[in-house]
Amino acid sequence: MKNLVDEAWSGIDVQLKRRYDLIPNIINTVKGYASHEKEVLEGVIEKRNAGINAHSVKEHGAAEGALSQSLGRLFALAESYPALKANENFLDLQNQLQLIESDIQNARRYYNGTVRDYSTKIEQFPSNIVANIAHHTQRDFFELENVSDRINPKVDFS
Template identity: 45%
Template sequence: MEQLGWLIPVVIVVALILILLVWAWVTYNKLTKHNVRVDEAWSDITVQLKRRADLIPNIVETVRSYAKHESQVFEDVTQARSETLAADSPASASNAENHVQGALRSLFAVAEAYPQLQASSNFSQLQSDLVQTENKIQASRRYFNGSVRQLNTSVRSFPNNLLAGMMGFQEREFFEVADRAAISEPPRVQF
């Protein structure tokens, strides 16, 4: 029996090593799942921002045909659209979001002055599409921020934080817009 006395400490050490390896494996998979979810959510936002950016030229052309002398408004909308397409991070997207919201408000303010434009079925359909897209952007933004919250909580919480940095997982930034009032509602398109 004395000859097997060394076996108990070895079994305990091996069991502890196995427990640590299983914990590291589970933690890595959990963090990977959260990270992939954040990437997917960001992709959803970019798809909706692209969809809106694709609608904007149609709206601009429809309004331009009625309001040819409003060139500054059209330039502002075009610039804001370009910023949206160039956004590659939540910070740059939120900055572009502010500019798009302001430019669209200006564009629709111009459109209000033209009753024929307001009666156009093409313009009405574009307005409807824009409202739907704005709602999808808002939903995508909420999903993205929820996914970022889950990842950041996992990265920060103990004992995950002991491995997260070594495994290359970092906190991600939320999609926050500086001017919250500008995005609290989709642009008003009721005429």
């Protein structure tokens, strides 16, 4: 069960990396149209870097919540630029991000399910005896810290 939890976290990690790799492309596309919106663009980059540098499940949860909020501000900003909204590259990046967000949600759901099962096994008799001897401890769920962060940023411009 420990291996399942580790494998599930690896799935989340892969999806987060895909998201982190896509963000610079989105920033560069938006920068061409809204270069004077430096504060918003830097905020997204800062939050992305915080996610990349996160080490624990809780740190990732906090970083992902902040990144989702920043992406929401970025896409709201894009509403002010009709040429950007019509840009084929931007629309493709937006669609890719939507797919990645869905994959992250699925990976998080799977991870949390494996953590639940693992934690239950650690607490149940007689497996709790073996778990204590082997120093197995409960794992953190991958949750967003702020309740308002649980709302996915709207990225649909159609």
